[in-house]
Amino acid sequence: MAKQSMIKGASKPIPEPVLRRLPVYYQYLRKLNLESPREYISCAKIAEDLNNLAIQVRKDMEFTGAQGRPKVGYRVTELLKAIEIFLGWDNTTEAYLVGAGNLGFALLGYQGFKDYGLNIIAAFDSSADKIGREVYGKKILPVKKLPDMIRRTGIKIGILTAPASCAQELADAMLGAGIKAIWNFAPVKISVPAGIIVQHENLASSLAVLSKRLALLLAER
Amino acid sequence: MAKQSMIKGASKPIPEPVLRRLPVYYQYLRKLNLESPREYISCAKIAEDLNNLAIQVRKDMEFTGAQGRPKVGYRVTELLKAIEIFLGWDNTTEAYLVGAGNLGFALLGYQGFKDYGLNIIAAFDSSADKIGREVYGKKILPVKKLPDMIRRTGIKIGILTAPASCAQELADAMLGAGIKAIWNFAPVKISVPAGIIVQHENLASSLAVLSKRLALLLAER
DNA sequence: TAGATTGTTAATCGATTAACAATC
DNA sequence: TAGATTGTTAATCGATTAACAATC
Structure with missing residues (x-):
């Protein structure tokens, strides 16, 4: 049997690398919320702080269904909520x-x-x-x-x-x-x-x- | 800065997934050596026991420089040694x-x-x-x-x-x-x-x- | 010899990155 | 309006898988 690097069964299959990065964004955003809270954040800012590419952050966020606003970015609370729900971390x-x-x-x-x-x-x-x-x-x-x-x-x-x-x-x-x-x-x-x-x-x-x-x-x- | 999923600097760059699988083979071969020792082993056998594909095992082993013999397979001790040396696990x-x-x-x-x-x-x-x-x-x-x-x-x-x-x-x-x-x-x-x-x-x-x-x-x- | 298994080159598949249009 | 940033489609890159020749 071949191994599956892709998580199947969902409407859109989620690549495992994406799944592994989402918690990193989550941890980052929570820490940001505590230390220097802001209402909106852009992918460029996240990418810069986490040392990766803005386009990857944007692509990853797409999987969660989170929506941003051009020129403004994503609302931090919405992003956190979207990741939580997507990963099933909203209920225990x-x-x-x-x-x-x-x-x-x-x-x-x-x-x-x-x-x-x-x-x-x-x-x-x-x-x-x-x-x-x-x-x-x-x-x-x-x-x-x-x-x-x-x-x-x-x-x-x-x-x-x-x-x-x-x-x-x-x-x-x-x-x-x-x-x-x-x-x-x-x-x-x-x-x-x-x-x-x-x-x-x-x-x-x-x-x-x-x-x-x-x-x-x-x-x- | 972009991230590197590939380990560079070596003669042949080693994909990180390969690097993560080598220890799995190593652990498997050591356990095999204890429980049911054999002189030679084929990639097909390894793949079967570890639930992946023979071709992947063969490709991975190629990186370590280990050499097998057609029809016979790889000598288990050589395979172990090759992985050890490749990962630098031969000296402390x-x-x-x-x-x-x-x-x-x-x-x-x-x-x-x-x-x-x-x-x-x-x-x-x-x-x-x-x-x-x-x-x-x-x-x-x-x-x-x-x-x-x-x-x-x-x-x-x-x-x-x-x-x-x-x-x-x-x-x-x-x-x-x-x-x-x-x-x-x-x-x-x-x-x-x-x-x-x-x-x-x-x-x-x-x-x-x-x-x-x-x-x-x-x-x- | 025949057949199994390696070694190696080619094809496919999937993830990442780039390009660009849409929009606030 | 102009410019920044998202959303989305296309291109690239790399890893996996397949095909097949070499060989024991």
């Missing part, structure tokens, strides 16, 4: 986190998620000295209760921050109980049936880009 | 980590980095109850010693896991002391002069892809 999606290690704790404590419509309801772990604790206001529950909780709450997103060695097993448990999307931070590829979404965060891929760039930079002279 | 690069919170701890404890030639030498933090502790064998030092340590050791990579509020300030301190590449996990864009490499891990971008895919999936029926 609930998720469970599985694996309450350091990374799990970091994600539980990340305040940004609520801006992106993601609410981690609870965490699950198998270790007795973690179960029962409360971290950043979120309960750590025994992992054997996970399937039951997923069924009862109908939660669709699982955030997997367990060690590689038990990632597949935990993924299977989640999927069996009705999870539809797994955000996988475990450093291992997990196999899932068709129709299930896996978003794999691979540190090694990022590191490869970083180390190659650095090697080229240092080799320049 | 040292790095400092700045910000010893939960995420910092998670990265300090991540065993995988040594396979990728990255060695985090020490961590820095400003909080008194962290300074002096040792985590996964790595000392936590006072952040005010950071510039001096960078100068003395000549370390070129800084891993930034501090809160957004002090990310820019810490980045400036690192760059002033000679850091050439920053792996930025802080949820904020940092500004750097030309010639400095910043690799920004943006959770919001990944979440956007995940949430849009899930929304489309759930809307299908």
Whole structure:
């Protein structure tokens, strides 16, 4: 099966690169709103501050359906709203986190998620000295209760921050109980049936880009 | 300034997508070597297991300079070596980590980095109850010693896991002391002069892809 | 030998960028 | 009005995929 770099199914398919840039604009505009608020903004200004091209910003914004006014630009609040709605960040999606290690704790404590419509309801772990604790206001529950909780709450997103060695097993448990999307931070590829979404965060891929760039930079002279 | 999706400066410029896939092959081949070792492997087999196309695997491998034998395939050890050398993972690069919170701890404890030639030498933090502790064998030092340590050791990579509020300030301190590449996990864009490499891990971008895919999936029926 | 698989050149596809008309 | 900026159509560029020759 071929991979899909294009997100299909929508009226207009959205290129993944666009989808990855929209949050960057969103973060930028929110920060701008706090630090030096203004009613309107042009693509040229956004592009300049974010170090890319105005035409790309304009094209990207087109996907969200946001409309600007010639000579004036886009109303900042409208732009923010358009991105929010487009990404589905205007209403909250609930998720469970599985694996309450350091990374799990970091994600539980990340305040940004609520801006992106993601609410981690609870965490699950198998270790007795973690179960029962409360971290950043979120309960750590025994992992054997996970399937039951997923069924009862109908939660669709699982955030997997367990060690590689038990990632597949935990993924299977989640999927069996009705999870539809797994955000996988475990450093291992997990196999899932068709129709299930896996978003794999691979540190090694990022590191490869970083180390190659650095090697080229240092080799320049 | 336009952005560069292509890594320039090498004899043959390497597309970033290729660079991101190479570690996936690497992880796959290493796991294969442990679980069901074999001397040779074909691109078709790799592609099947990783869910992509044989021609893409072959093209990607071409960049590493690895050579296969028609009808036989590639020698697994050679493939691993070729990727290692190509990414510069065959000799160790040292790095400092700045910000010893939960995420910092998670990265300090991540065993995988040594396979990728990255060695985090020490961590820095400003909080008194962290300074002096040792985590996964790595000392936590006072952040005010950071510039001096960078100068003395000549370390070129800084891993930034501090809160957004002090990310820019810490980045400036690192760059002033000679850091050439920053792996930025802080949820904020940092500004750097030309010639400095910043690799920004943006959770919001990944979440956007995940949430849009899930929304489309759930809307299908 | 026949067939599988690599290596390499060509074709396609999609994303980015450019050009320009519309409009405030 | 003139000029800046959007909206939209066209051109370019690069990455992916296909085709096929080379070879073990």
